[in-house]
Amino acid sequence: MKKYGIVKNGVILERFSDRDEMKREFIKRREEDKELWGRELKFDELLEDEKLEVMEEKLKELRDFLEFAHENYDGRTIQTHTRIYADELQWLIEHAKRNTGHKK
Secondary structure (H helix, E strand, C coil), rough: CCCEEEEEECCEEECCCHHHHHHHHHHHHCCCCCCCEECCCHHCCHHHHHHHHHHHHHHHHHHHHHHHHHHCCCCCCCCCCCCHHHHHHHHHHHHHHHHHHHCC
């Protein structure tokens, strides 16, 4: 699940879950302000609840893949397209520590 935003000078002015909606809004606003950009938001730019949504979606994709692989395994190497990047993993660890009361 990707998140998109309209950005000006590095500041996210508006957030979108739908890319097409972001593009339509960006095109309307760009007429008046040439410094605006519409783009996919980086993981570290997401709000906490958006990060959680993204990670839940990745977990679902990984579980679906593993279930498929388990049912259809024929001895060959299996690769998944679900990637977890360092910043996402860092956030997961920090989130888990906060929720378990773990001290640094």
